[in-house]
Amino acid sequence: MENVLECKNLTKRYITKTALKGIDLSVPKGTIVGLLGPNGSGKTTLLKLAAGLLKPSSGEILVCGLKPGAESKEIAAYQPDRVYLNDWMTVNDLVLMMADFYKNFNKNKAYEMLTSLKIEKGEKLKSLSKGTKEKVQLILTMSREAPLYMLDEPIGGVDPAARDYILNTIISNYSENATVILSTHLISDIEPVLNYVLFLKEGKIIRQGDVDSIREEKGMSIDQLFREEFRC
Amino acid sequence: MEYQFTNDKPIYLQLIDYFKAQIISGELPEGSRLDSVRDLAVKAKVNPNTMQKALSELERMGLVRTERTSGRFITDDKEKIKSMKEELAKTEIEEFLDKMKSLGFDKDEVIKIINEA
Numbered sequence: 001m002e003n004v005l006e007c008k009n010l011t012k013r014y015i016t017k018t019a020l021k022g023i024d025l026s027v028p029k030g031t032i033v034g035l036l037g038p039n040g041s042g043k044t045t046l047l048k049l050a051a052g053l054l055k056p057s058s059g060e061i062l063v064c065g066l067k068p069g070a071e072s073k074e075i076a077a078y079q080p081d082r083v084y085l086n087d088w089m090t091v092n093d094l095v096l097m098m099a100d101f102y103k104n105f106n107k108n109k110a111y112e113m114l115t116s117l118k119i120e121k122g123e124k125l126k127s128l129s130k131g132t133k134e135k136v137q138l139i140l141t142m143s144r145e146a147p148l149y150m151l152d153e154p155i156g157g158v159d160p161a162a163r164d165y166i167l168n169t170i171i172s173n174y175s176e177n178a179t180v181i182l183s184t185h186l187i188s189d190i191e192p193v194l195n196y197v198l199f200l201k202e203g204k205i206i207r208q209g210d211v212d213s214i215r216e217e218k219g220m221s222i223d224q225l226f227r228e229e230f231r232c
Numbered sequence: 233m234e235y236q237f238t239n240d241k242p243i244y245l246q247l248i249d250y251f252k253a254q255i256i257s258g259e260l261p262e263g264s265r266l267d268s269v270r271d272l273a274v275k276a277k278v279n280p281n282t283m284q285k286a287l288s289e290l291e292r293m294g295l296v297r298t299e300r301t302s303g304r305f306i307t308d309d310k311e312k313i314k315s316m317k318e319e320l321a322k323t324e325i326e327e328f329l330d331k332m333k334s335l336g337f338d339k340d341e342v343i344k345i346i347n348e349a
Contacts (some may be wrong), residue, residue, distance in 0.1 A: 032279055164277070172274050192243055195279040212242035212282060221239035 010059035019045040021203040035183040037200030043183040051078035081152035087126040110143035151182040247286035263308035
């Protein structure tokens with residue numbers, strides 16, 4: 001298993017529009033991949049297909065060599081772009097629930113991260129701010145020991161200091177075999193952390209490659225390239 | 233040390249420049265042991281693969297050497313460090329002279345100003 005995510009001619013049609021138009025792509029293991037594109041370009045659709053929440057209209061998608069389903073969900077960690085957790089539960093309830101749910105969940109890692117971000121375990125999710133809820137959700141996702149993490153807009157709502165901490169967590173947690181795919185608009189913040197980028201535009205991959213090679217070739221950062229490529 | 237990256241160059245090249253500066257300033261003394269790739273990556277907030285690439289490049293230049301069991305070390309070859317220092321000085325001076333040229337000073341005038349300063 002060399003590639004953790006593979007798409008072959010992947011297409012997804014909704015009733016009135018086609019969100020993904022025949023995508024071919026392979027993401028090798030051990031990379032941190034930025035999935036970049038303007039609003040409505042198909043980022044969330046792609047991640048949802050990989051997570052098994054949507055079925056492809058045609059084409060194929062393989063996650064860790066498996067068709068998305070119960071088996072792939074057990075090993076790959078996916079985090080949607082909004083908080084999906086029950087807000088009447090306390091943070092500790094949530095940790096225990098996740099530990100119950102996923103074999104690869106590491107409780108100690110979760111508690112450690114909660115402590116460093118100064119989040120009270122006994123607090124109900126309902127009583128936390130939007131940013132803190134997002135932090136809790138990200139901690140729960142990153143506490144799984146998975147070969148693939150798929151994070152949809154994970155840092156949008158959190159403050160810059162916590163953002164730094166989260167990026168640190170991603171760098172130091174990810175083992176040589178783990179892959180992180182994250183979609184975001186905050187490119188300049190995460191650019192040094194990425195080593196591979198995918199540009200999505202209107203349901204197609206218009207550019208993919210190694211971050212430093214692109215910088216070398218274009219003489220500009222990924223952030224600048226994005227602004228140029230998607231100028232309105 | 234805070235790492236700041238500019239937009240116009242690949243990050244691994246900028247990391248190499250940071251390492252060179254640290255070797256020259258003595259922050260990384262000759263012969264000293266480097267932290268692990270992961271620790272260095274976390275410190276610089278960069279992808280571990282990028283850090284790896286920078287270190288391999290430094291190794292190729294002969295400024296860093298790897299010992300199979302005990303890790304990576306800054307070279308203790310004084311000549312090597314000296315020539316790297318001189319090379320760096322040369323590029324800095326060339327850049328400076330270019331800038332002065334665009335301000336309308338030739339080399340002799342610049343030297344005169346330096347002597348007066």
